[in-house]
Amino acid sequence: MIKALKLSAIASCVTLGLAAPAFAEVELSFYGGTQSSPHSRIKGTAPGTGASYSALIGWEGKSFTPPPYYGLRATWWKESNIGFGVELTHTKAYAPQSEMPAGFSRLEFTDGHNILTANVMKRWPDQWKFVTPYVGAGIGLAIPHVDVTANGHKTYGYQVTGPAAKVMAGIKYDINARWAVFTEYQFTYSKNEADLDGGGSMRFPLISNAINVGVSLNF
Secondary structure, eight states, rough: HHHHHHHHHHHHHHHHHHHHHHOOOEEEEEEEEEOOOOOOOEEEETTOOOEEEEEEEEEEETSSSSSEEEEEEEEOOOOOOOOEEEEEEEEEEOGGGGSTTTTTTEEEEEEEEEEEEEEEEEETTTTSSSSEEEEEEEEEEEEEEEEEEOOOOOEEOOOOEHHHHHHHHHEEEEESSOEEEEEEOEEEEEEEEEETTEEEEEEEEEEEEEEEEEEEEEE
């Protein structure tokens, strides 16, 4: 499912680039970086037993462990320097073995805890010799790859688990009229509810703090 979403997002970017009118500018951005998630509490019913559980998890991001953390974004900028677009961010979260609920032997979202949002952006071009500061926000969905093994039951697949939102702030440096590099801070919040094989369930919020570095192509 998520692979189809990724291809759809890329196709949307290309379509925007071909269809954009003369007064608009389409920007395709690709980034990597480092992300981390603070503690959050998971609750639910355990697979196989139906027993209630609650655990405070100190999530690990492991940004550079395959598959790595990354994102892609398409933004349609208007003359007002307000932009509208779509973004897919592939965040990751691993639960340490010592903090998992009783009966759990694997609890992670590594392929990954994917966030798909519709964004609104604002930029201030050429503030300091080709440097453009910008801010943005988006709302959308969390689509994680749920990888959980508990009480002999394995859950392994993509699920739409709930709403998500993000905010970002960064600076972009124009190399030339088409290419630019950028760095930004991005904060993401999602509220998740996942089904577990064996009759279990899981509810948890997840926050991601990320420092992104990337490249943009303008049409």
